[in-house]
Amino acid sequence: MKDKIKNTKTLEDLQKLYSDTFGKNGTMTLQLKNMANLSNDERAAINAENSELRQLFKEKQNELELAALNAKLATEYVDVTLDNEPQNHGTLHPLTQSLKELSAILESFGFTLCTGPEIEDDWHNFTALNTPEYHPARDMQDTFFLKNGNVMRTQTSAIQIRAMEKIGAPIKIFAIGSTYRKELDATHSAMFGQMEGLYVDKNITMSDLVATLRNLLSRFFEREIEIRIRPSYFPFTEPSIEFDMKWDKGKWIELGGAGMVHPNVLRNCKINPDEYQGFAFGFGWDRMAMLKYGLNDIRAFYDGDVRWLKNSGF
Numbered sequence: 208m209k210d211k212i213k214n215t216k217t218l219e220d221l222q223k224l225y226s227d228t229f230g231k232n233g234t235m236t237l238q239l240k241n242m243a244n245l246s247n248d249e250r251a252a253i254n255a256e257n258s259e260l261r262q263l264f265k266e267k268q269n270e271l272e273l274a275a276l277n278a279k280l281a282t283e284y285v286d287v288t289l290d291n292e293p294q295n296h297g298t299l300h301p302l303t304q305s306l307k308e309l310s311a312i313l314e315s316f317g318f319t320l321c322t323g324p325e326i327e328d329d330w331h332n333f334t335a336l337n338t339p340e341y342h343p344a345r346d347m348q349d350t351f352f353l354k355n356g357n358v359m360r361t362q363t364s365a366i367q368i369r370a371m372e373k374i375g376a377p378i379k380i381f382a383i384g385s386t387y388r389k390e391l392d393a394t395h396s397a398m399f400g401q402m403e404g405l406y407v408d409k410n411i412t413m414s415d416l417v418a419t420l421r422n423l424l425s426r427f428f429e430r431e432i433e434i435r436i437r438p439s440y441f442p443f444t445e446p447s448i449e450f451d452m453k454w455d456k457g458k459w460i461e462l463g464g465a466g467m468v469h470p471n472v473l474r475n476c477k478i479n480p481d482e483y484q485g486f487a488f489g490f491g492w493d494r495m496a497m498l499k500y501g502l503n504d505i506r507a508f509y510d511g512d513v514r515w516l517k518n519s520g521f
């Protein structure tokens with residue numbers, strides 16, 4: 208038996224031999240069962256053989272397992288110098304990425320996200336924003352009109368109205384959303400993203416507005432950004448400004464519009480302009496994404512071309 212164990216070549220054969228010896232009707236099992244009538248010496252001999260055989264089985268098992276492992280290692284090694292299989296990881300769209308970054312910054316400034324519908328009624332998109340019918344400023348934005356008199360939202364400023372109607376004053380909100388205008392070239396898209404900020408409270412001034420814009424841009428572009436404000440006109444702000452930021456080679460880039468909320472707008476939302484005042488700003492955040500990530504055609508954002516997304520560094 209001892210030789211048999213020693214000469215076993217495979218784990219399967221060893222397993223079989225083990226069952227034949229220690230299984231239910233195994234040779235050793237039967238011997239151990241029938242020891243009752245044997246002398247002490249005979250019992251001691253059987254017990255000793257039992258222990259010795261178990262030990263031998265164990266050693267042989269270890270030896271065969273090690274041999275099996277070594278055989279496996281010899282064939283199944285990993286060549287870490289080989290090129291890996293190409294991996295297709297999904298990434299966030301540059302617009303989604305920028306949107307998340309801008310939202311996180313505004314939230315850290317204490318602004319709360321508000322939303323509104325993309326199909327707007329005339330009141331929220333124009334009239335409440337101090338742009339009644341026949342107001343010449345309606346021509347400033349090339350609007351898509353729907354048959355029922357509603358419009359595709361031309362500006363996220365409509366959300367200002369919805370938020371003030373709902374929350375009243377004081378209020379500190381931002382809004383992000385798609386806006387629509389009949390425009391299409393490399394820097395204008397018929398659908399584009401706007402981001403709006405609104406802060407109405409007692410004693411809010413233009414310098415709060417300028418500081419908010421400068422800090423927002425500096426945080427987004429991860430460096431100190433110089434901004435310039437120019438007088439402008441929007442029916443819903445007075446005074447109104449446009450703001451630019453200084454970019455490569457001292458070039459100024461126009462980002463958006465802003466100003467102090469017009470008293471008529473506050474009144475339209477049942478806020479007393481003698482008690483409250485505030486600022487609002489709005490800009491195309493897909494333009495900011497283009498600048499941050501060095502992209503030059505706004506239309507590519509919306510084409511859904513995976514090859515472009517891969518090459519845009521994302």
Ligand code: FA5
Nearest residue numbers: 362364390395396399462463464465487488489490491
């Ligand atoms: C407005 O839409 C105002 N609602 C902004 C505002 C908000 C002023 C709050 C005051 C207070 P304007 O039409 O200039 O303003 O558009 C703002 C920005 O949106 C532009 O500076 C530009 O960055 C972006 N934008 C406008 N039209 C397009 C377009 N067709 N494609 C891409 N971006 C556009």
